[in-house]
Amino acid sequence: MSSEVRGGTELNPIIAARSEAVPKLVAVTGPSAGRAFAVTRATATVGRHPTNDFVVEDPRISGAHIELSRVGDRVRVRDVGSTNGTWLGPNRVVDVELAPGAELTIGDSLLRFETEQSAAIAPPAESDSFGRLVGRSAVMRELFATLERIAPKELAILIQGETGTGKEEVARAVHEASPRANGPFIVIDATALPEALAESLLFGHEKGAFTGAHERQIGFFEAARGGTVFIDEVGELPSILQSKFLRVLERREIIRVGGHTPLPIDVRVVAATNRDLRNAIDKGRFREDLYFRLAQVRVFVPSLRQRAEDLPLIAAKLLARAGSDAMIDVEALEHLSAMPWPGNVRELNNVLLRASAMAPDGVIRRQDVAGEGEGFRGTADERAPLDLSGQFSDAKDRAIERFERAYLILLMKRCQGNLSAAARQADVARHHLRDLLKKRGLYGVSLDDE
Numbered sequence: 065m066s067s068e069v070r071g072g073t074e075l076n077p078i079i080a081a082r083s084e085a086v087p088k089l090v091a092v093t094g095p096s097a098g099r100a101f102a103v104t105r106a107t108a109t110v111g112r113h114p115t116n117d118f119v120v121e122d123p124r125i126s127g128a129h130i131e132l133s134r135v136g137d138r139v140r141v142r143d144v145g146s147t148n149g150t151w152l153g154p155n156r157v158v159d160v161e162l163a164p165g166a167e168l169t170i171g172d173s174l175l176r177f178e179t180e181q182s183a184a185i186a187p188p189a190e191s192d193s194f195g196r197l198v199g200r201s202a203v204m205r206e207l208f209a210t211l212e213r214i215a216p217k218e219l220a221i222l223i224q225g226e227t228g229t230g231k232e233e234v235a236r237a238v239h240e241a242s243p244r245a246n247g248p249f250i251v252i253d254a255t256a257l258p259e260a261l262a263e264s265l266l267f268g269h270e271k272g273a274f275t276g277a278h279e280r281q282i283g284f285f286e287a288a289r290g291g292t293v294f295i296d297e298v299g300e301l302p303s304i305l306q307s308k309f310l311r312v313l314e315r316r317e318i319i320r321v322g323g324h325t326p327l328p329i330d331v332r333v334v335a336a337t338n339r340d341l342r343n344a345i346d347k348g349r350f351r352e353d354l355y356f357r358l359a360q361v362r363v364f365v366p367s368l369r370q371r372a373e374d375l376p377l378i379a380a381k382l383l384a385r386a387g388s389d390a391m392i393d394v395e396a397l398e399h400l401s402a403m404p405w406p407g408n409v410r411e412l413n414n415v416l417l418r419a420s421a422m423a424p425d426g427v428i429r430r431q432d433v434a435g436e437g438e439g440f441r442g443t444a445d446e447r448a449p450l451d452l453s454g455q456f457s458d459a460k461d462r463a464i465e466r467f468e469r470a471y472l473i474l475l476m477k478r479c480q481g482n483l484s485a486a487a488r489q490a491d492v493a494r495h496h497l498r499d500l501l502k503k504r505g506l507y508g509v510s511l512d513d514e
């Protein structure tokens with residue numbers, strides 16, 4: 065008889081759950097053949113690492129291999145950067161929606177999707193908001209229900225989601241719904257920590273600890289006493305800081321730079337990342353023991369395209385937050401709802417701010433958002449033929465400059481100005497990308513009008 069694992073047993077208790085038909089994943093062949101998993105959460109992961117919702121013990125499968133999203137009795141499968149890929153027959157797939165009966169191959173394992181009748185699903189939140197987060201979709205109401213349960217508990221939380229989905233808003237909402245709400249909420253951007261000063265910024269320093277240390281200075285962890293520390297893009301922490309973070313979380317104390325006396329800390333740690341750290345663990349880029357300390361609870365923030373039905377509510381909220389009384393007509397909303405939104409809510413916010421400024425009578429119409437999300441066409445100069453006059457080296461330099469400018473503008477637009485995300489997408493070192501942007505006069509420049 066096959067063993068079965070149900071999604072959400074840790075955070076979605078069966079008590080008061082409702083029953084309905086849900087997708088079920090069955091391992092047909094491979095080392096875990098016979099095991100099954102009912103997708104009772106809106107989002108679940110499959111991979112070799114033990115923290116996956118469905119663990120497949122296949123050495124050719126990545127730490128986190130695929131992400132599953134429930135769409136009625138169907139399931140959407142997204143490869144999350146696996147090494148050996150996800151295969152539908154002879155075709156490698158990255159993002160695909162499958163009906164019952166479909167079969168996928170990952171590593172040496174064949175997985176078949178079936179339907180389980182009367183699977184128990186925990187009830188979603190009744191409210192369509194949590195803190196400043198809003199959403200009526202099933203996936204967001206499930207997220208709100210989870211956040212309501214974990215906010216009062218002293219658990220470290222790892223928030224995963226694409227760039228621009230609102231991971232910091234999730235962390236802030238958890239803080240405000242916790243017993244620490246009256247304490248500080250300190251944000252640490254792991255991508256912006258200068259290597260030479262990182263330890264001092266995090267843990268503080270004593271007077272005379274280094275040149276320029278003229279007085280004692282407390283760090284972020286001391287400043288957050290009684291509150292919450294939010295570590296954004298935690299996957300970007302260099303290895304030496306990962307070790308120091310682990311020691312802080314294990315011992316609940318810090319030592320200032322130049323000091324010798326351990327100082328107790330009283331903080332809750334919430335971290336966020338836009339990539340799956342389990343694959344970084346596989347590649348030796350992130351410490352597994354630190355992952356377990358940070359991810360006592362994992363939550364996933366869905367992309368905007370996964371909850372397009374929430375767009376009207378989100379748009380109204382964003383416009384109100386910006387102090388705009390602009391309205392959006394039906395055709396404009398239909399266009400915005402059909403966009404892919406690679407930059408998610410952050411991109412939507414930028415589009416709405418531009419459109420509301422252009423709307424002459426306070427109504428955002430289809431023409432006010434025309435061209436948004438339709439790809440990069442370049443300026444008239446960028447569409448013009450190459451200048452091949454003069455010497456070869458001069459013509460080559462002009463062509464390279466033109467290519468680099470066009471590529472960098474498109475890259476930074478797609479990544480909503482996020483340098484770390486752009487460096488990963490371009491597969492170049494972050495400092496090298498920054499130097500290229502400076503070289504082409506694009507660093508720190510708004511590209512909205514480029």
